[in-house]
Amino acid sequence: MQHLRHCQVLTRVLLPSSHSAQQLKNNIPLASACSGLLSLRWGSGSSHQGHNYYSSRGPRFRYVLTGLVAGTGAVLAYGLHHNKAEQAAASVTHTSSLPVYSQEEVTKHSSLDQGVWVTYKGSVYDITDFVAKHPGGDKILLAAGGALEPFWALYAIHGQDHVLEILSEYKVGVLRPEDCKKQEIANSTDPYSTDPPRHPALIVNSLKPFNGEPPPALLTDNYITPSALFFKRNHFPVPQVDPSKYRLQIEGLLGGTISLTLEELKSRFPKHTVTATLQCAGNRRSDMHKAKQVKGLNWGVAAISNATWSGARLRDVLYHYGFDTEVTAKARHVQFEGLDLDVTGTSYGASIPLNKAVSEEGDVLLAYEMNGEDLPKDHGYPVRVIVPGTVGARNVKWLGKIIVSEEESQSHWQQNDYKGFPPGTDWDTVDYKSAPAIQELPVQSAITQPADGSIVDSNMEEVTVKGYAWSGGGREVVRVDVSVDGGKTWHVAEFQNSEEGQKPELSPPPGQAWAWKLWEITIPFPEGAQELELVCKAVDSSYNSQPDTVLPIWNLRGVLNNSWHRVKVKVN
Missing domain, CATH: 3.90.420.10 (Oxidoreductase, molybdopterin-binding domain)
Structure with missing residues (x-):
């Protein structure tokens, strides 16, 4: 049991540099590099001794999602609360001199029978006891007897302090200098070094792999x-x-x-x-996260x-x-x-x-x-x-x-990710086979201007609201309703084309409305208003409409958020 505490990982706040200090202050831990999900059953539902151990410890061990696990592309909830005694124990470092090993000696330890050794930045680690607890399952054995760098380079989560602290507890020696130099040459290639350049305006949700979105106003x-x-x-x-x-x-x-x-x-x-419009299943996840914590990239x-x-x-x-x-x-x-x-x-x-x-x-x-x-x-x-x-x-x-x-x-991305679950499903009860893979998406709309938290001049006496609307399955958006008083009164927006002042093209054939509609409306301020709560909701050709709140559609993965979009602005 002495190594179980090494699986305790604290979730870190990962936000793009463009976010404000206030956003950083208010943000809850987010997954920064998500490409899929694994349940807390360490795979597709099979019980694992590590999972059973943690479950038996009661509410003290509360799982939170943190990031990608190498080899699975999965995001795993495995953060646990440390008490002060455990933190102190984990911080103890070895001061005595450690033995020097050759790469040949390390390579001999490449199986559970022979022990599992790995190297990282010139140090040697015996991770045999950790293999069973590795959140990514036995994929960690891919690095057995060799270097961690080529595998860890694919996922930014491994470079974080809390992961390195876990690894440090398994240190058994150092790699001889000549073998270190060979590894440096072999590991000098960053797998992301050939990625294309990206536009500097993009809001970055993760760098490796790259995930980013444009500012809403653009x-x-x-x-x-x-x-x-x-x-x-x-x-x-x-x-x-x-x-x-x-x-x-x-x-x-x-x-x-x-x-x-x-x-x-x-x-x-x-x-x-x-x-055609493409939309990520996690679009507007950040709004769902504000209502109740979810797991995944913090898409706006x-x-x-x-x-x-x-x-x-x-x-x-x-x-x-x-x-x-x-x-x-x-x-x-x-x-x-x-x-x-x-x-x-x-x-x-x-x-x-x-x-x-x-x-x-x-x-x-x-x-x-x-x-x-x-x-x-x-x-x-x-x-x-x-x-x-x-x-x-x-x-x-x-x-x-x-x-x-x-x-x-x-x-994995068809069977264990991009699926919607009911609000009551958590990481201990999720059954991936119980939900179909997402194909068509529900009707959606959002406000892109003005921005949340912005200020409008009272001398203008009116506010112009812009946004987009789209529905999956080729269903055409037929109406967008906009409110400036939180949904008490409503106004119908006008659809716009890409050219200023032009009306949209003729309606597409039924069932083939693949592209979004951009909309705009100018609405007078309610009398005496000091703050406006702007709200939008869309209706498609099947008369599907958006739910007014997040909680009835909340799900642990934070996908399929199509609740009314709300933006608050102050009247100066």
């Missing part, structure tokens, strides 16, 4: 979001793909394996263009953007290579795998229902252009899937493989 300046400002959601380093060597594999029930070059994809199939209202996408229809490609009634009788899903990889070599994966994939009205693209140019590296160059009306997580970037299958993708 988001709705353009109907078509400039590629540089389009929100960026990455799970791993951006892969470097040589377009001349790129091959798209198509497998599964079509029979055999088809290999398509980029040029063949462009030349064999008609080019189709769709204007701008994890959503709109672009034109061009490429071959997935439907055309599948039918060209043998999709027919015989395949239809068996197939139920189309799976996608990206070329971005985690430390285990596992690619990001997802799937969509077959009927969406092959529907003539589904407009699913194998896109190679964004806003009239080649896909930017951050957005899936050279080819990505665009699934209009569907959550961003299914729009797989850097597409490497398509699988026509009877089964849904078994990837």
